[in-house]
Structure formats: structure tokens, C-alpha cells
Amino acid sequence: MLTLTSPVETPFHRVPAGAKLLALAGVTVLLFSMGDPVMLGLALTGIAALHLVGGLGLLRHGLRMLWPLWPFLAVLLAWHLWTGEVRDGWAIALRLLAAVAAANLVTMTTRLTDMIACAERLAAPLARVGVPPRRVALALALAVRFVPVMADRLAALREAWTARSPRRAGWRIIVPALLGALDDADRVADALRARGGTD
Amino acid sequence: MSVPSDPLPASGPDAILLDGVSFRVAGHEVLSDITLRLTERRIGLIGRNGSGKTTLLRLIAGLVAPSSGRVRIGAVDPFAERKAALGQVGILFQNPDHQILFPYVEEELAFGLRQGGLSNEAALHRAQAVLDAWGRSAWARVPVQSLSQGQRQMVCLMAVLAMAPETLLLDEPYASLDLPARMRLARRLHGLEQRVIVISHDPEALAGMERVIWLDAGRIRRDGPAGGVLPEFAAEMAQEGARDADADLAG
Amino acid sequence: MERSVTHVALFAALVAVLGLVPALTLPGGVPVTAQSLGVMLCGTVLGARRGALAVLLFLGLVALGLPLLSGGRGGLGVFVGPSVGFLIGFPIAAFVAGLVVERWSAPVGVAAAAGAFLGGIVVLYPLGALGWALMLGKSVAEVQVFLLGFLPGDLVKVGLVALVTRALAQMRPGSLLSRG
Numbered sequence: 001m002l003t004l005t006s007p008v009e010t011p012f013h014r015v016p017a018g019a020k021l022l023a024l025a026g027v028t029v030l031l032f033s034m035g036d037p038v039m040l041g042l043a044l045t046g047i048a049a050l051h052l053v054g055g056l057g058l059l060r061h062g063l064r065m066l067w068p069l070w071p072f073l074a075v076l077l078a079w080h081l082w083t084g085e086v087r088d089g090w091a092i093a094l095r096l097l098a099a100v101a102a103a104n105l106v107t108m109t110t111r112l113t114d115m116i117a118c119a120e121r122l123a124a125p126l127a128r129v130g131v132p133p134r135r136v137a138l139a140l141a142l143a144v145r146f147v148p149v150m151a152d153r154l155a156a157l158r159e160a161w162t163a164r165s166p167r168r169a170g171w172r173i174i175v176p177a178l179l180g181a182l183d184d185a186d187r188v189a190d191a192l193r194a195r196g197g198t199d
Numbered sequence: 200m201s202v203p204s205d206p207l208p209a210s211g212p213d214a215i216l217l218d219g220v221s222f223r224v225a226g227h228e229v230l231s232d233i234t235l236r237l238t239e240r241r242i243g244l245i246g247r248n249g250s251g252k253t254t255l256l257r258l259i260a261g262l263v264a265p266s267s268g269r270v271r272i273g274a275v276d277p278f279a280e281r282k283a284a285l286g287q288v289g290i291l292f293q294n295p296d297h298q299i300l301f302p303y304v305e306e307e308l309a310f311g312l313r314q315g316g317l318s319n320e321a322a323l324h325r326a327q328a329v330l331d332a333w334g335r336s337a338w339a340r341v342p343v344q345s346l347s348q349g350q351r352q353m354v355c356l357m358a359v360l361a362m363a364p365e366t367l368l369l370d371e372p373y374a375s376l377d378l379p380a381r382m383r384l385a386r387r388l389h390g391l392e393q394r395v396i397v398i399s400h401d402p403e404a405l406a407g408m409e410r411v412i413w414l415d416a417g418r419i420r421r422d423g424p425a426g427g428v429l430p431e432f433a434a435e436m437a438q439e440g441a442r443d444a445d446a447d448l449a450g
Numbered sequence: 451m452e453r454s455v456t457h458v459a460l461f462a463a464l465v466a467v468l469g470l471v472p473a474l475t476l477p478g479g480v481p482v483t484a485q486s487l488g489v490m491l492c493g494t495v496l497g498a499r500r501g502a503l504a505v506l507l508f509l510g511l512v513a514l515g516l517p518l519l520s521g522g523r524g525g526l527g528v529f530v531g532p533s534v535g536f537l538i539g540f541p542i543a544a545f546v547a548g549l550v551v552e553r554w555s556a557p558v559g560v561a562a563a564a565g566a567f568l569g570g571i572v573v574l575y576p577l578g579a580l581g582w583a584l585m586l587g588k589s590v591a592e593v594q595v596f597l598l599g600f601l602p603g604d605l606v607k608v609g610l611v612a613l614v615t616r617a618l619a620q621m622r623p624g625s626l627l628s629r630g
Contacts, residue, residue: 004515004525028530068523072532076586092587100527107515107525115514135455139507140514142459143466147511147518150460150467156297159262163290164362165314166281171610172300174487175617177464178495180296182625185460189452302621344622 010054012109017118040094212365213273220268243405246414260290289364295351305339311362349380366394402429461504466518482603483520493547494562497628502545535581543569559616566611
């Protein structure tokens, strides 16, 4: 399954997921308590430097992940420029970049299996409301497993449409895709039950 | 049994041409340098799983474009000229559940006709005509859900034939059918006026074909009359089956 | 129990896959994605509780680092980014949509449309705007005008949710878990 984790090993890959998440939470709280664009700029530079510890490739990967933000940042800066709040505008923009970059750094340096294991640990309190953490981990793993299955089915339906129509496939293919999902859900439930259930 | 359709041109369906066709996906070459001129009326495509048979069919149907080389049906490029292609070639996929788009049989049959420009009324009318010709007039308002696998495949077949293509491509049509359903399908296919190209990994299914092409790892291994190609294929498969070679992982 | 888990998991996968469908771009540069369609369908098909859980699971997958948000986005970064309001709003929107279909005994298409409208617009938009407001440092009143760009696309989606949910109910009566 294609994830956003960087395939290139970095020192951060070896740090336990829980520790990284805790650090991230701390950094995020810190960032949102700062208001000075200069300090935030320094923070952003620091985070970029952390990326470099993991290699140039990691920095490039990080920049690519930040790219989708540019329209929002453009609107942000333009708006604040227009209302004469340039300083605030820069503060918000830099804070946003820093927070997102820090979060993405954790994502890029943590393998999926480690994340799922960490999620299972974080879900421990749910046991008190009757949700076993094993079930949460299972649900996550099942969903991951079935994303390509669903994608293949949707692609097959789209081809079946293209085979009979010169137009692009429309919303109608969602119906058989949904039915397929419901059928798969029944089949997998049987398989689970046959192997001891979800917990 | 023939289906009411526009009469085929006196010279028969256009020849299907593949010229130096290769197909690569994710760095892996699925088909390598395929050159074929298909004019026979009953053609079989045989090969092991993963040999490129389905890809070849999809190239002819115009669902994908070749990575290199050309595919032509007559003068038409099936990938680029979809509207023209739809009149020349229809394709039936392996699993009816991955093809049927609509809840009721008549809608499913009418779909391609509407997409081809007919009004809703005209399309439904023709759909009913197709059902009548196949002796299934009562199927019009039946929910697809209530049909068996073999029946669903009939719906898919009728839906494609309703568009009166000159060539019909079928990908492993016998795979999920029981023996009687298989026999019925084989009979119907042989009665069709159009050119039929069938993929199967089972030599018995292709015994009646005029020409059989054996694909092996993306290349043409043998190409000739069924009587020549099929026994050789069966022999090789028997040899393969005697060995424990499937412990090897691909690539 | 197993069926609940698998329904939730498979619909989470479906929402993910609908995010992979290329978005249409309306005049004005606003992307219309199939993903929010999937979110509403979780509610109208699975019902309020399981629908919301499916969407939550989907968000969990995104948080784990899978690029399943429209445009191939994912990871923890999206939760501190501009669309955070919408992300938090998604499971709530699914819940509301499901609740309407479960509780209102109108024909399923009508109920699904009402649910999708209430969930996907009435509830989701303010939450999305709140997220924008926090991220832009402006007030909700100032940012809400940007929502108008999404309205036409989302209204079309309300209709599609109704059509798809109804088609499902017709094609296989009893398959709608929201209607038991």
C-alpha cells in the first residue's frame, strides 16, 4: 500500500512513533502560542533543518507535501496585505507552514505498521466504553487492505462503461461499487467469524 | 440463432490489425512486439494467467492505448475514435458483477444504445427486441440481483450484442459457469453472425475455433488452426503441472 | 459484530477510493470531488452510528499517513491545515445524514436528499468556515463568503446522494442498513 512514508531511511525512522507524536503535540502547542512572525520564521527554519538531518530527499518530499497549501497561503497573505495587517498575515502563514511541516515530518518518518501499533495503544482507553483496541487495529488494517480492492472494482466498472459509451463514466457506477462493498463486507465478516471473530 | 441486427457488410467485418504493439505498465512489459492480422470469424486466445491475453483484448477494444505500435480495426483507431469503435467491437468481461451497471435488465441493455444516440424510448424498444430474439421477453423488468451467474452473464452478452458490433471479444467467459451454462454459452457464441474472439486458459473451450493464438509472457508462441496449437499447449501445461514450479515468486 | 466492523472498514475504503477519482473543476477554480459524496453515502446507507464510524476510520487512515484525501493529500499535516474544519465536520455530517434517513419515514430518496443537505451543507459548512477562520485569522463572518463557491457543486451532490441511495434501495431492498 502506497503511503506517504519516505522510503529512504532516516534517523527519525528509528524513533518510536509515540515519542514523535508527543513531540509533535508539544511543538504544535508551542507554535500556536507564538505570535511574532520573526520567531515563527525561526521555528520554520528549525523544522526545515530537521528535515535536512534526514537528507535532501526528505526536504524535497516535505516541500512537495506543502505544495497544496499555496492557494490558501496566497489568499491569506493578499487579504492581510489588503487590510493592512501584514505582520499578522506573515505570522499566520509561517505558523501554518511550520505546523503542517512538523506534522508531515512525523508522517514521512513513521512506517504504517508502527503507526497502526501506536494507534492501538492510543485506543486503549476505548476499552472502557466497550471497544477493544484490537478491534480498532483490525478495522484499520481491513480498510487499508480493501482500498486497492475497491479501486480495482471502480476501475473495472469504469471500463465496463467505457466499453459501451464514448462518454466519461458518470455517477452511476457508484451504485454497483456500493453493492460490491456491501457484498465484500458480508464475505469478509464470514471469514472473520470463521477465524475467531474481531476481538 | 441470430440476433436482429444491421446486416454485416458483404465483405465481412474489418480486419483487426496489430502492428508492433507493446504494452508496458509500471516498468513491466506485459506485451512485446505483437503483430497480428485477424480476419477469421472464430479466434481463440490461449495462455497461462499473466501472459497478456486480457491486455491484448483491451487493446483491441480500445480501452487502453499501446505503449508502442498501432492497433487498427479497419481504418479506425479504437482508442482514439471511441464512437466509431463502439460499432465495430464489443467486449464482455470475466465477471458479470463488475460489468452490470443497472438494477433492471432492460436498463442494462438500453444503456449502450442510449450512449450511442438513441432516445430513451427507442433504446428500450430495441432492448425489448433483443430480449425477444433471445427468448427472454419476460426479463425486461427483472432485477439483476435475482438472476444466477449464468443468467447475469447472458444479460451482459445481450447488452453488448444489442449494440450490434462487428466483432465480439470475450474474456474468460466460461470461468465462472457450471457445465450446462458453459455448454449453452458455447452454443450461443457459435451461432453468432459476428466475429468472435474468445480468451480461455482451457484448451477444450477453444476446440471449435478456426484460429488459436498462444500467448506466452507477452509474446506470440504459436499461431494457427486449433488442431495444431491446442494439443501442443495442452502438452506443455501438463508438463508444467507435473513440476512444483509455482514456489517461485514473480520478478 | 463482525458485520459492523467490516461494513465500517469497507465503507472507509470506499470513501478513500472516491477521493482518488479525479475532481471536476467548476468555473472559478473550485474543485468538485466525489469524496464528500462518499461521506454522505456512509451516513445514508450505513445509518448514523456506523456511517460516522466509517468516516472516522477513514480520517484515521489519513492520519496514519495514507494519501487518501482528494488530491492525494494525507498525513498528520492535513489536520493542522486549512481544511481541518471540514475534516472534523465529515463524520458529523455523515451522522446527521444517517440520522435523517433512519428517523424520517419519507421515501428513501427524499430522506437521503434531506440528510445530505442537512449534513453536507447546513452542518458541514459552518464547521468548515470555522476551520478557515481559525487558520486565516479572520472571523467566520468574513470567510463564509468563500463557501458560496462550493455551493453549486454540493447541491448537485445532494441530488446524487439521493439518486444513489434510492437506486441502492431499489436494486437490493434490505441492503440499506439505515432502513433496517
